[in-house]
Amino acid sequence: MKIVLDHLTKKFPSRSRKERSEVTAVGDFCFEIPDGKLVGLLGPSGCGKSTTLNLICGLLKPTEGKIFFGQDDVTNLPPENRGVGLVFQNYALYPHLTVQKNIQFPLENLKGAAKLSKEEMQEKVYAAAKLVQIEGLMDRKPSELSGGQQQRVAIARALVKMPKVLLLDEPLSNLDARLRLQTREEIRRIQKETKITTIFVTHDQDEAMSISDLIVVMKDGYVQQIGKPQEVYDNPVNLFVAKFLGTPPINVFDGNVKDGMLYIGDDAVLKVGSVPNQEVHVGIRPEGFILREDGPLHCNLSRLEVMGRDVSVVSGHPCCQSDTIRSIISAENNVDTDSDTVRFALKPGKVFLFHKETEERIHFEVE
Amino acid sequence: MEKQNFKGWLYLIPAVLFLGVFMIYPLVDVFVYSFEEGYNSASQTYLGVGGYNYSYVLHDPYFLQAVKNTFILVIITVPVSTILALLISVGLSSIKPLRDLFQTVYFLPYVTNTLAVGLVFMILFKKTAYSDGMVNLLINLFGGSSVDFIDGPYWAKMFVLCFYTVWVVMPFKILILTSALASVNQVYYNAAKVDGTGSFRIFRKITIPMISPMIFYLIITGFIGAFKAYSDAVALFGTNLNAAEMNTIVGYVYDMLYGNSGGYPSYASSAAIILFAIVLTITCINLLVSRKHVHYT
Numbered sequence A: 001m002k003i004v005l006d007h008l009t010k011k012f013p014s015r016s017r018k019e020r021s022e023v024t025a026v027g028d029f030c031f032e033i034p035d036g037k038l039v040g041l042l043g044p045s046g047c048g049k050s051t052t053l054n055l056i057c058g059l060l061k062p063t064e065g066k067i068f069f070g071q072d073d074v075t076n077l078p079p080e081n082r083g084v085g086l087v088f089q090n091y092a093l094y095p096h097l098t099v100q101k102n103i104q105f106p107l108e109n110l111k112g113a114a115k116l117s118k119e120e121m122q123e124k125v126y127a128a129a130k131l132v133q134i135e136g137l138m139d140r141k142p143s144e145l146s147g148g149q150q151q152r153v154a155i156a157r158a159l160v161k162m163p164k165v166l167l168l169d170e171p172l173s174n175l176d177a178r179l180r181l182q183t184r185e186e187i188r189r190i191q192k193e194t195k196i197t198t199i200f201v202t203h204d205q206d207e208a209m210s211i212s213d214l215i216v217v218m219k220d221g222y223v224q225q226i227g228k229p230q231e232v233y234d235n236p237v238n239l240f241v242a243k244f245l246g247t248p249p250i251n252v253f254d255g256n257v258k259d260g261m262l263y264i265g266d267d268a269v270l271k272v273g274s275v276p277n278q279e280v281h282v283g284i285r286p287e288g289f290i291l292r293e294d295g296p297l298h299c300n301l302s303r304l305e306v307m308g309r310d311v312s313v314v315s316g317h318p319c320c321q322s323d324t325i326r327s328i329i330s331a332e333n334n335v336d337t338d339s340d341t342v343r344f345a346l347k348p349g350k351v352f353l354f355h356k357e358t359e360e361r362i363h364f365e366v367e
Numbered sequence B: 001m002e003k004q005n006f007k008g009w010l011y012l013i014p015a016v017l018f019l020g021v022f023m024i025y026p027l028v029d030v031f032v033y034s035f036e037e038g039y040n041s042a043s044q045t046y047l048g049v050g051g052y053n054y055s056y057v058l059h060d061p062y063f064l065q066a067v068k069n070t071f072i073l074v075i076i077t078v079p080v081s082t083i084l085a086l087l088i089s090v091g092l093s094s095i096k097p098l099r100d101l102f103q104t105v106y107f108l109p110y111v112t113n114t115l116a117v118g119l120v121f122m123i124l125f126k127k128t129a130y131s132d133g134m135v136n137l138l139i140n141l142f143g144g145s146s147v148d149f150i151d152g153p154y155w156a157k158m159f160v161l162c163f164y165t166v167w168v169v170m171p172f173k174i175l176i177l178t179s180a181l182a183s184v185n186q187v188y189y190n191a192a193k194v195d196g197t198g199s200f201r202i203f204r205k206i207t208i209p210m211i212s213p214m215i216f217y218l219i220i221t222g223f224i225g226a227f228k229a230y231s232d233a234v235a236l237f238g239t240n241l242n243a244a245e246m247n248t249i250v251g252y253v254y255d256m257l258y259g260n261s262g263g264y265p266s267y268a269s270s271a272a273i274i275l276f277a278i279v280l281t282i283t284c285i286n287l288l289v290s291r292k293h294v295h296y297t
């Protein structure tokens, strides 16, 4: 089922009485989610991700705009008639019901022709439980389960009625790091198996990048960029997106373009073609540095962090907007740790320029 | 370890002493009295020991009347007041404007003086030289003939007693239930809605189980309170409850001790022990039933 969001907007009235201003939780969201894909909705806390999900599932009514499931306008349909499955951030399992009854709950709501017999229900519940591998826990109460198990039950409950759309609101945020890695793979597997159009909300870019077909990056209620994870990573439209994606994060410098040459401090680091003279933000991915004796960028070496295959060089530069620069180079390079300076050349494809005020991307031709 | 134990007991002493003097000792005493035949409190003597007191009380038509009245009162008022309070609380929780006003209105009877409440009931039900009471006016309006609710037929008086009891116990129940409803996390309702649950099913399958500990609490205390009813009947029908056929078990105990026909502590004790046994049995049944239907989280 394809989902179309058409100029979707949600405004909340302001809390304080003095101010009449409204909070725009989601602003002018236009997007067509292709059938059967997994879309990662990504952004910092408070950027409107949950609001977007609640709009799609019908718990909130949009202030403006429309939502289509396939060809049907569902904007004014109540949640119980939309046929979506939703996994809440804190799972919202009914504490007084067993796992079996929790998963069965949505099936018991079916009416008329869709009504199921007891045996059919049990079959479906078992199938859903098997999908998330919790068949052995059917008689437990939610309070007797670990976080990871509860999360699986929540997914099973959302999946059991075979929804046309599956929505997941930061489903992994309560899990420990290891389990998080494991379950995100599992979600990906389940989504591939069932081919249900899925929206996966997270504030963790790693999570979104690793399992999504498409990612949507949001900030303060507005969509910044939509695309395949690698495309967005390689081609951020603005400084926010560039900063938000990637671990370790991108290194940002104050730079200057003069006569087609990019300067960081006094170092002329890169030819940037026909970019007009101006001050810019320079974003350089950690993997965009090449260690070279005669490299143009001079940095103050702090320390090395060896991570097996790679070496992370931690250094500083007066023009860098954060205290440390992190660059990742192959472990085959020999870094002179006694020296207190380190010199880099840059890979042009890993360097992004952004407008000083608007922070929009400035493209340049790589020679 | 030893020392800590000792300290623990030390801290318990005041409470244990208090309970012992004012609860346990009187209870044991009442139990003893109930088996002492012909006890005379003036001379502190008795004729013998045995079950005669119980036999007397159980054959006393006034006591049987009191038991019948009490049971009718319990069986009608506990479910009616709890269900009504639940409906009103759900109503209150689902409206936004004027909620505080309504909450205050419903809570008023709880803080109102008993005498004022009695007055209200007189205006509603009592026949005077000038009027037959508001309720009778209503009955007349719909073509019925007046009923004497205070000195009239048994069912009319029982109706007033039940009505009064329900009215008096409701505010507290509404207060408890509205706060219980407010404490149910909205996320469960959202989850149920997304899963396509209708509102009645949400109420039955989510709301009720979630607030079941509070409902259970209200039922237990409601049962106990109704079994101990006495003052309400006095407020409505005066002190001679036996004559009015409106006596309750506690009323009977009181009459046996201090009433016009009083001075029989042995009979009073037997009746009190019988009441104790009834309340204990009902409470145990309640607890057993609750195991299955009350969900503590």
Ligand SMILES: Nc1ncnc2c1ncn2[C@@H]1O[C@H](COP(=O)(O)OP(=O)(O)O)[C@@H](O)[C@H]1O
Binding pocket: A012, A013, A023, A024, A025, A043, A044, A045, A046, A047, A048, A049, A050, A051, A052
């Ligand atoms: N019911 C509400 N009333 C007022 N403001 C709200 C409400 N729900 C969310 N908001 C505001 O909308 C914005 C987006 O919230 P949310 O969608 O929950 O963010 P996210 O899930 O991305 O962390 C926040 O600024 C939040 O304060």
Ligand SMILES: [Mg+2]
Binding pocket: A049, A050, A051, A089, A170
């Ligand atoms: Mg959220």
